[in-house]
Amino acid sequence: MEMAKEPRAEVTRRAIINSAATSFIHDGYSSASLNEMCARAGVTKGAMYFHFSTKEDLARALVAVYSDKILSTLGAMPEQSGLGIESLIDWTFAASKVIATDTRAKAGARMMQEIGRRNGVSDSFMADIAKHVETHLDQAVASGDVQSEISMDLVAQNLVMQLRGLQEEAAGDAQAFKGFVQALNVWWQLALAALVPVSRRSYFYEFLRRRTDRAQAEFAG
């Protein structure tokens, strides 16, 4: 059996994107050098301009990779499962794993900060996430896992704000990333204590502990 061969232009485009990701992570948007990206990707400047007309085009492509990956992770969580809180905990760790392990997503997260604000890309991304999160929280309310005077749309917004801080952290170097899983764990501890009825709390704490341990093992490995 023969593998379908990737078209040559696609191979070049991918090499450029990967090289750009490395440069943006290392140097940030304004210092990243197009010459270095071309050299590392092994392509001519002409080949690069065939695919991307400006540095901003490249950054936008990475923002799109990041945004697609995070939203598809979120879309993969079953909204009809009746597992509102569990789905949300799982998702936040899955999203953090994407940023931790995928260089292009990590670069995209950083570019989301540095250039995503233009044209409202960052705001609409955050709004999309908040909408999904709210759906899961409403489910959690319906199944009695959440009882609180705080309105769920505000809690959803707050989780998104937290993730924004995490995204900022995660886009930095590996050292800065160390506290990521721990910070997420703490937000959930606060949220569970505030939102979940006492009788169900120990179950969720145990669920969170297991997911946190798994995530920490994955990041360490």
Place this chain on the structure above:
Amino acid sequence: MEMAKEPRAEVTRRAIINSAATSFIHDGYSSASLNEMCARAGVTKGAMYFHFSTKEDLARALVAVYSDKILSTLGAMPEQSGLGIESLIDWTFAASKVIATDTRAKAGARMMQEIGRRNGVSDSFMADIAKHVETHLDQAVASGDVQSEISMDLVAQNLVMQLRGLQEEAAGDAQAFKGFVQALNVWWQLALAALVPVSRRSYFYEFLRRRTDRAQAEFAG
């Protein structure tokens, strides 16, 4: 009585900084134009280069303004007052007010995101804040306002992460800023429910409600 006259160079420097703040907020770091900044400040390019040799110098000066203002707001909260939680609530709203009302601080917050990561300026700023916050939380524990199995240094880190998200939000336009106070209020609701003993909780909820109302009135005005 005669006012002490500000030296001419100082006046020029201030005009340039103010103009740069406006440009950075409007266009972001990489698109901001030095020509426009000079025109708005009413100075020649030569005068600008006397004070700042590069665009990055300008951005760094604004980061320093922002960082000084936030840290001095934090330093002004009495650490020996025995009012750990109240001091922290007050401080988070005071810090948000600085970003909301001071154009140079707002520009500095944005530049903290866009260029502050270089040379670790952003990380050491966040670490400074976390250290102060931890001191106040330790005080709160000592006075019995906080009882929790969650370690206070992790809660401090989480608040800082939240503030990082808020800083990111606040550095955007006024529209994005609208949810700022509300998001802070929700983080505190979650934290108070998780950390404060039941018997003392209603007092802190009321304290938070009053501070939130005041902040909202200030931002609206």
